[in-house]
Amino acid sequence: MQVLKDEVRNNILTAAKKLFYQKGYNNASIRDIAKNSGITVGNVYRYFENKESVLEGVVSPVYEKIMDYIALSESYIKAGENKSFEDFRNEINSYILQITKEFRLELLILFKGTQGTRFEKTRSELISLIENRIYEGLFKRLSMEDDEAAFFSKIVARSFLESLIMVIAETEDNRKLKKMIYRLNDFYFNHLNSRFDPED
Amino acid sequence: MQVLKDEVRNNILTAAKKLFYQKGYNNASIRDIAKNSGITVGNVYRYFENKESVLEGVVSPVYEKIMDYIALSESYIKAGENKSFEDFRNEINSYILQITKEFRLELLILFKGTQGTRFEKTRSELISLIENRIYEGLFKRLSMEDDEAAFFSKIVARSFLESLIMVIAETEDNRKLKKMIYRLNDFYFNHLNSRFDPED
Amino acid sequence: MQVLKDEVRNNILTAAKKLFYQKGYNNASIRDIAKNSGITVGNVYRYFENKESVLEGVVSPVYEKIMDYIALSESYIKAGENKSFEDFRNEINSYILQITKEFRLELLILFKGTQGTRFEKTRSELISLIENRIYEGLFKRLSMEDDEAAFFSKIVARSFLESLIMVIAETEDNRKLKKMIYRLNDFYFNHLNSRFDPED
Amino acid sequence: MQVLKDEVRNNILTAAKKLFYQKGYNNASIRDIAKNSGITVGNVYRYFENKESVLEGVVSPVYEKIMDYIALSESYIKAGENKSFEDFRNEINSYILQITKEFRLELLILFKGTQGTRFEKTRSELISLIENRIYEGLFKRLSMEDDEAAFFSKIVARSFLESLIMVIAETEDNRKLKKMIYRLNDFYFNHLNSRFDPED
DNA sequence: CATGAATGAGGGTTCATTCAT
DNA sequence: GATGAATGAACCCTCATTCAT
Incomplete structure (x- = not known):
């Protein structure tokens, strides 16, 4: 048996996934993980270099996809391929759906439970992307002052991503998830102009 | 000698507020708090039963107001006093603004830094309220299936609150804050009907 | 009581001194030290930042003097004050004697039990000094090839210091120590020329 | 199948020798040794009872010779065959040279890297022998008090051995080594009488 | 014979909480 | 009331040793 036993490795990852999801990275201890994997503490370290490596094992598939x-x-x-915001919406929605199908919990851990680790900034990097697209594709054209538009782009980007994460967290059924994500897009981005009309 | 006691108590709370805000509840240690209060570790426990009580001390004024x-x-x-959603918006906005004026940091701590404590659910209780109002005042009337409307109400409520918190976190100037909150309301709630028109 | 209790600090240092001396730094555990100090593990860390700090506490007085x-x-x-080797001998002997009177065990720890710590090189720095003096003051003048003289200077310097340490380790009586150190000097450095005469 | 076994055994010993020499006994792990031997951890324990046995395997040839x-x-x-000290010098020098030719690293490990093991005392046993010879052959005849002569004999014996070890550690060339060892002998033992003359 | 996964005791360190003074 | 020293459980991690396969 040349390779470390995949089963144990998977047990560790499964236990870690569950615990990181429930408690977050910091509050899940290696002892917890070992116990939930049915092995001893020392043995965890045969499969992973350290605690952060366990997190990496759990989260990196999703992390790589997002990066x-x-x-x-x-x-x-x-x-210079300036796609419309419409295109961007479709693109990111389909990406997220696809990733979620395979790595639902991992995605949630990556975005909610990696405080103090090297994955901490993943969320903000994705937000940064969305923010730029929102600014360029939507708010820049509205009758807002520029700094306000920039600020608002950030808020909306964060909020949109947050909503996505919430929906993913609450929806295990992929059909429903898809539907909800489309609704979310409509809700967030349709008819932006008229929302800010002063006469309303 | 109530006076003296109150002064120490306030020192503790002030230090704790600062530290909970900067580091979060879990990463702020009692030692930190004691040092920043100018008193000793042991003495903290004369004023507060345990670490969570300190959090309570910091957060409860805001907590009470919200409750x-x-x-x-x-x-x-x-x-049976059925206000319109418009009224509700105005009402909650003004509440939030008012609370923020007095308790900005406390509010942020309550909503962002109480993971693993009994205040964790404050957010969800407030969300629950908003959710109901959104459902009753907005989504129920849209051409959505009922469970979808309910679900969506929750997501939007959370997301709206999340956005509020973000804006509060990023905006120290109260005038600007007010402006942004109104924008946020417009963004979230104006022209809901047309957003979900199928012909879009 | 403003300052941490000196008594406990001293207990820790005394226990650490004993254990570092007996087992060396690496094989003496903080748990050992705590037990021998009559306190708990956690409390050691009120007095010293970490294990190396305990070593520093034990060894730094002697370290500073030597540096x-x-x-x-x-x-x-x-x-350019070129003292004779004779003067150097007297100088270093008196220094060593003086330090040993106050810090006998500490000196032995510093020179024998600090492998892997920042004090590891103290010995070699002192050797380096002695080596230079031996080379300049003694071997350079002998009928040796230069690289051999240099090499030999190093060996003798190390060996001399090693002997000093041994004598210190074995001699608790200061009068006897002084006597032995003088003997050691005679043994090492008197009549160097004639020792290497080929006709011997 | 003795042959195969011997090969593996030798691989282990070769790897261990290298690692004990480089890192010292304590810092070389069984994992290290196994990896460097091209075998597995568990298999090491088929050839050696425990870690100290591996050390024994490495060091015992030299140990036996010395014993x-x-x-x-x-x-x-x-x-009652009282050889002169001169004879003893020649004898031990030639022994050491001979051993070093075959077992240089082993000798260095035995004398430098066996702290905390049962070989720790090998050095002192050899020293004891040298010490006796020095006492009988040299210092007894000097105008020293007897206990002083005894003590000094020990110190010089240790120091001489230490120097030998240093020279061996630094000199890989056997011709040079031989030369240096003779120099060392001259340095340590020639003209002892005159060194301690009070009129110096 | 060999494998390498598994164990378990021990390492350094942190921190909420308690308690003698 | 206040002090801050002390506790003890828990943290992450390492490694010699064992054992099922």
């Missing part, structure tokens, strides 16, 4: 998406999306911009 | 508001708001409903 | 001596001695050289 | 030499040398004494 790839961000990189890809930014390369489009640099290449 | 009072929730209770009041719900009593209106029970009394 | 001061080295610095002083080197400043003489830079100033 | 044999000590026994032989002592049997001469008991038989």
Whole structure:
């Protein structure tokens, strides 16, 4: 048996996933994880270098996908391929749906339970991307002062992502999830102009 | 000698407020708080039963106000005084603004830094209220299936509150804050009907 | 009581001194030290930041003295005050004797039990000083090839210091120690020329 | 199948030798040794009872030789064959040279890296022998008080051995080593009488 | 014979809480 | 009332050793 037993490794990751999800990274102890994996503390360290590596094991598949998406999306911009915001919406929605199908809990951990780790900034990097698109594609054109538009873009980007995460957290059924994500998009981005009409 | 006691108590609370805000509840230690209060560790425990009590001391004024508001708001409903959603918006906005003026940091701590404590659910209680109002005042009337409307109400309520918190966290100037909160309301609640028109 | 209780601090240092001396730094555990101090593990950390700080507490008085001596001695050289080797012998002997009177165990720990710590190189720094003096004052003048003289200077310097340490380790009586150190000097440095005469 | 076993055993010993020399006994782990031997951890324990046994495997050839030499040398004494110190010098030098040719690293490990093991005292046993010879052959005849002569004999014996070890550690070339060892002998033992003359 | 996964005791360290003074 | 020293449980991590396969 050349390779470390996959079963144990998976047990650890499964236990860690559950515990990181429930308690967050900091409050889940290696002892917890070991006990939930049915092994001893020392043995965890045969499979993972340290606690953060366990987190990495849990979260990195999703992390990589998101980072790839961000990189890809930014390369489009640099290449001058100015997609419409509509396109961007469709693009990011389909990405998120796809990732969620495979890695629902992992995604939630990555975005909610990695305080104090190197994954902490993933959320803000994704937000940064969305924020730029919102600013360029939507708010810049509205009759807002520029700094206000910028600020608002940030708030909306965060809020949109937060909503996405909430929906994912609450929806285990993928059909329903898809539906809700589309609704979310409509809710967040349709008819922006008229919302801010002063005569309302 | 109430006076002296109150001064020490306030010193503790002031230090705790600062530290909970900066580091979060879990990462702020009693030692930190004691040192920043100019008193000793042991003495903290004369004023507060344990660490969570300190949090309570910091957060309860704001907590009470919010709970009072929730209770009041719900009593209106029970009394059959059906205000319009417009009224509710104005009402909650003004409440939030008012509370923020006095208790900005406390509010942020209550909503962002109480993971693992009994205040964790404050947010969800407030959300629950908003959720009901959104459901009754807005989504029920839209052409959505009922459970979807309910679910969506929750998501939007959370998201709206989240946005409020973000704006409060980022805005120290009260004039600007007021402006942004109104914008937020417009963004979240104006022209809901047309957002979900299928022909879009 | 403004200052941490000196008695406990001293108990820790005394226990640590004993254990570092007996087992060396690495094999003496904080748990050991705590038990021998009559306190708990956690309390050690009220008095010392970490394990190396405990070592520092034990060893730094002697460390400082030796570093001061080295610095002083080197400043003489830079100033061109070329003392005879005879003078150097007297100087270093009296220094060592003086330090040993106050800090016998500490000196032994510093030179024998600090592997892997920042004090590890103290011995080699002192050796370096002695080595230079031996080379300049003694071996350079002998009919040896230069690199051999240099090499030999190093060996003798180390060996001399080692002997000093041994004598100190075995001799608790200061009168006897003094006598033995003088003998050691005679043994090491008198009549060097004739020792290497080929006709012997 | 003795052959195969021997090969593995030798691989372990070779790896252990290298690692004990580089890191010292305590800091070289069984995992390290196994990896460097190209076998597995568990298998090490088929060839050696425990970690100390591995050390024994590495060090015992040299250990035996030294013990044999000590026994032989002592049997001469008991038989009343009083050799001169000169003879003893030649004898021990040639022994050491011979051993070093075969077992340089092992010798260095035995004398430098066995702290906390049962080999710790090998050095002192050899020292004891040298010490006796020095006492009988040299210091007894000097105008020293007897206990002083005894004590000094011990110190010089240790120091001489220490110097030998240093020279061996620093000198890989056997020709040079031989030369340095002769120099060392001259340095340590020639003209002892005149060194301690009071008129110096 | 060999594997390497598993164990368990021990390492350094932190911190909420208690208690003698 | 106040002090701050002391406690003890828990944290992450390492490693010699064992054992099922």
